[in-house]
Structure formats: C-alpha cells, structure tokens
Amino acid sequence: MEALLGLATWSTLLVCMVIKLPQMAAVLAARSARGLSLQSLVLELSGFLVFLRYQSYYSYPLETYLEYPILTAQDVILLLFVLHYSGNMRQALPYTVIFVGGWYFLTLQKWIIDLAMNFSTLISAASKFAQLQCLWQTRDSGQVSALTWSMSAYTCAILVRFIIMLVLNIWVTATILHYRKTEKTD
Structure with missing residues (x-):
C-alpha cells in the first residue's frame, strides 16, 4: 500500500510539473486565449498563492507542498499569455502589484493567513466555476486544453482516497461512540 501511495504522490508531482504546458501550447499555437476565463485563472492563482504562503509561513517541509511553486509559476506564465493574446497586457502591472502586495498582506497578522x-x-472551487461559466456563456471551448483539465482531474482523484478515508474514519468513530457502553458506577 505504501508503494502505491508513493507512486501516486510522485505521479501527481510529475503531472503538476507539466500540467499547464498543454494549455500554454494551445494558446501559443493559436495566438489566442479564446475560451479561457481570465477570472478563473486569477482565482486559481490566488488560491495557489494563499496555500503556498501558508505553507511557507508555518515552515512546512518543502516536499509537502513542492507542486505549488511549480503550479504558481505555470499560472503566472499562462496569465501573461492570456493577457498578451487578449490585448490586455497593460493589466500585468496591476495584477503583479496585487499579487505581490497580497503575498505580504497575508502575513501581517497570523489570523489573516489562517x-x-x-x-x-x-x-479554488470558484475558479473552476468561473471557467465553466465562461464556457457556458460563449458555448465555445476555444483554446481551452482538455489535456490540462484532465491532468488536473487526475491530481484531484488522488485526494479522493483521503476524502473517502476521512468519511469512513468519522463513521467508525461515530459508531464507536454510539455503541460505547457507559460504565456503571456502584
């Protein structure tokens, strides 16, 4: 079981290293960001930055969140491609100021980062809904990469195991508490 978990962990890390490359390639090949939601990308990048900042703030070992610097870098590059091909490159500076300012703001007080x-x-969930909304409104997938989204689904599928185990552990705990016999005091 441990070997399977190790395989899942390493395969997820490898997928994260290249997850946005098909999307970037599609945008570059078409010289268009049609179908991509800027709002989705900004929300996703925000979620990655919060998680990355949290992990670094609390000094977690890098190997526990190594995919996030990689994902963040890929999202930044993709954001620049989207801004360039949508004719909004002038927005790059305000986004940079907001993200860098947010990076420092998050740790002004412990309660803020928490x-x-x-x-x-x-x-992160809102970012997915923003992309769905864009697709539903335009009824055009444009340059959106199915391979990138499939790889993203794969990385999330690994976590399903943990969610299932969480639910089952809670169920076992609740059952234990339900059937626990109270000690009688004489």
Missing part, C-alpha cells in the same frame, strides 16, 4: 487558508478551497 482565515485566507480556510477560504483557499472555496477560492
């Missing part, structure tokens, strides 16, 4: 981390999953 609160942001609690919302990071919601931010």
